[in-house]
Amino acid sequence: MENELVLEQVSKKFDDGSLILENIHLRLPRGTKLSILGPSGSGKTTLLRLIAGLETPDSGTIVFNGVSLAACPPYKRNFGMMFQDFALFPHLNVVDNIAYGLKMKGMGKAQIAARVKEMLLMTGLTGFEHRHMDDLSGGERQRVALARTLAPQPRLLMLDEPLSSLDRVLRKRLLLELTSIMSTLNITTIFVTHDHEEAFTAGNRVMIMNQGRIEQTGTPMELVHTPKNQWVKAFLGV
Numbered sequence: 354m355e356n357e358l359v360l361e362q363v364s365k366k367f368d369d370g371s372l373i374l375e376n377i378h379l380r381l382p383r384g385t386k387l388s389i390l391g392p393s394g395s396g397k398t399t400l401l402r403l404i405a406g407l408e409t410p411d412s413g414t415i416v417f418n419g420v421s422l423a424a425c426p427p428y429k430r431n432f433g434m435m436f437q438d439f440a441l442f443p444h445l446n447v448v449d450n451i452a453y454g455l456k457m458k459g460m461g462k463a464q465i466a467a468r469v470k471e472m473l474l475m476t477g478l479t480g481f482e483h484r485h486m487d488d489l490s491g492g493e494r495q496r497v498a499l500a501r502t503l504a505p506q507p508r509l510l511m512l513d514e515p516l517s518s519l520d521r522v523l524r525k526r527l528l529l530e531l532t533s534i535m536s537t538l539n540i541t542t543i544f545v546t547h548d549h550e551e552a553f554t555a556g557n558r559v560m561i562m563n564q565g566r567i568e569q570t571g572t573p574m575e576l577v578h579t580p581k582n583q584w585v586k587a588f589l590g591v
């Protein structure tokens with residue numbers, strides 16, 4: 354299927370031999386919104402890093418759009434990843450932060466300007482073009498990070514706790530904006546969060562991880578009504 358992401362039997366150990374991810378199976382048809390929930394250290398970020406190509410699996414396969422990614426370096430995957438700390442460039446202004454990936458791709462000046470303008474509009478940043486990162490609020494920085502991630506039209510979007518550094522009120526508002534942008538773009542999105550409510554709002558599927566393994570994947574309704582085992586039940590508090 355077009356732009357489907359498939360992980361089969363993916364495992365990852367780190368140098369000390371401890372198993373961080375064990376036998377991960379995952380199939381995400383295009384447009385899936387998957388939220389990943391799990392305790393700290395359960396392997397959520399590692400899983401995203403493997404999909405992004407920033408880590409290599411010890412075994413198993415990662416296939417996108419029918420093509421194995423084993424020999425595909427991160428910059429050729431055209432996946433967007435947004436980190437908790439946003440990883441913005443402090444010495445660049447809003448426009449240059451958003452344009453960064455487009456310049457890397459070798460896009461022409463006029464095309465870049467048009468795409469940046471589109472992104473500013475989509476994320477509500479029009480008027481902030483020349484601000485530097487230090488002169489923006491947390492919420493504004495989050496928007497810049499989202500605009501920068503989406504600008505190169507990634508085939509897959511991965512968000513690692515994108516809202517966790519923001520206060521509650523702002524988090525709620527930005528989550529709604531984020532989910533609306535995600536469904537407009539019909540882009541497959543993996544959203545990692547610690548917050549159950551956030552996971553259920555952002556995802557049409559939710560995956561629960563524990564100690565490097567998938568405990569259960571399902572719709573929010575399935576998880577709440579038919580938790581697979583005692584651990585999931587306790588974790589979700591149902």
Ligand SMILES: Nc1ncnc2c1ncn2[C@@H]1O[C@H](COP(=O)(O)OP(=O)(O)OP(=O)(O)O)[C@@H](O)[C@H]1O
Pocket residue numbers: 367368373391392393394395396397398399400
């Ligand atoms: N480069 C590394 N070398 C060795 N161990 C690592 C490395 N990166 C992560 N780990 C370990 O792998 C486990 C999973 O880490 P990971 O960051 O994927 O968890 P997480 O679910 O994202 O946690 P959190 O919710 O706290 O962000 C942790 O025990 C962590 O210490």
Ligand SMILES: [Mg+2]
Pocket residue numbers: 397398399513
């Ligand atoms: Mg993490």
